Amino acid sequence: MTDLLYSEEEEALRSAVRELLADHCDAADVLARVESDTPYDRSLWKALAQDMGLAGLLVPEAQGGQGASHREAAVVLEELGRAVAPVPYLTSAVVATEALLACKGDDAAKLLTELASGRTVAALAVGLSALPGGPHGLVRQEGGAxxxxxxxxxxxxxxxxLLVPAQDGGLYAVPASDTATVTVTPQISLDLTRPLAKVAFHGASGHRLTDDAPTAVRRALRTGAGLLASEQLGVADWCLTETVRYLKERKQFNRPVGGFQALKHRLAGLWLEVVNLRAAARYAADALATGSEDTDVAVAVAEAYAAPVAVHAAEEALQLHGGIGMTWEHPAHLYLKRAKADSIAYGTAGAHREALAALVGLEPPL
Incomplete structure (x- = not known):
């Protein structure tokens, strides 16, 4: 029987990551970064990726990684979600890494080693909203460029x-530093802690990593969707915990606001949603880790449930914090923006429900 409880090793990993984030990624620092032109926290990424070795959790030991499983990566993402940390862990250490793990050959193995070291960051050149197995943008390959x-x-x-899927079926590794042929233009993003960009290729050259880009991209996006649920769990859990703490301290009519029955009911309902989300997220992470035949179902269930819960938790946090929750100085808006942005990442909840219905043979009503 599958054990979805956290192991001692996973709890120790959680404690280490949470301690690091408490020292390097408090709310004031994140707010200051999103107000600047450099939301990406390089010092935090170095501490996570290089000093702790977390960039290589999913990379086999033969390629210089930790040889851990998706369960451990999910724990890291929970904590990063709790801190809305502005680092590319999901996009590089999970999605790009999974795409490379689907590739064979020396070029892919070398790049995996570089990602595991934390000194190199990669991004899969697919729109953030792309659904696993669904359509996404492709570039043309003409004359070797x-x-x-x-x-x-x-x-x-x-x-x-940049890991770039092309129309010829190949997946190419393109250096982003080749500014003569690669143009990266920042785009306005609701979630300022995970910036988006438009990428244009003008005759760019790259190493062909595999002839089966669709399989690599699907694997990467499925893992990204499955572990995104753990990040959304972290967002929701922070919102619930901080709201409960605030309502215990905030007083009205000379008594804690949290003692009012109407608010107790709202928070109790939210707690149940977060508990159920934890179960769904843990099941998806475990299915990915074990290669279960139910992985597609587990991922679809997790993402169909995670997005609405994370958004609801962030909305409740914003509202129940009252006037202070509406201010820029309070971090509640960062969690609402992350929850909203995550709700369309790697497929919307509705798209995952449709995928789930197809997987289990549930026909839509006539």
Missing amino acids: LHGELTAVADAAHADV
Whole structure:
């Protein structure tokens, strides 16, 4: 029987990551960064990726990684969600890494080693809203060079390498530093802690990593969707915890606001949603880790449920904090924006419900 409880090793990992984030990623620092032109926190990424070795959790030990599983990566993403950390962990250490793990050959193995070291950041050049197995933008391959434009690519502005699927079925590794043939233009993003960009290729050259880009991209997006639920769990859990703490301290009519029955009912309902989300997210992470035959179903269930819960938790936090929750200085808006942006990442909840219905043979009503 599958054990979805956190192991001692996973709890120790959580404690270490939470302690690091408490020291390097408090709310004031995140707010200051999103107000600047450099939301990406390089010092935090170095501490996470290089000093703790978390960039290589999913990379086999033979390629210089930790050889851990998706369960451990999910724990890291929970904590990053709790801190709305402005680092490319999901896009580089999870999605791009999974795409490379689907590739064979020395070029892919070398790039995996570089990602595991934390010194290289990669981004899969696919729009953030792309559904696993669904359509997404492709560039043209003409005369050995890549041409085309892709939009809403998450963390592309901070990537050293872009993994680019092309119409010829190949997946190419293109250096982002080749500014003569690669143009990365920041786009306005609701979530300022995970910036988006438009990427244009003007005759760019790259290493062909595989002839089966669709399989690599589907694997990467499925893993991204499944583990995104853990990030959304972290967002929802922070919102619930902080709201409960605030309502215990905030007084009205000389008694804590949290003692009012109407608010107790709202928070109790939200707690149940978060508990159920934890179960769904843990099941998706475990299915990915074990290669279960139910992985597609587990991922679809997790994402169909996670997005509405995370958004609801962030909305409740914003409202129940009262006037202070509406201010820019309070971090509640960062969590609402992350929850909203995540609700369309790697497929909307509605798209995942449709995918789930198809997987289990549930026909739509006539």
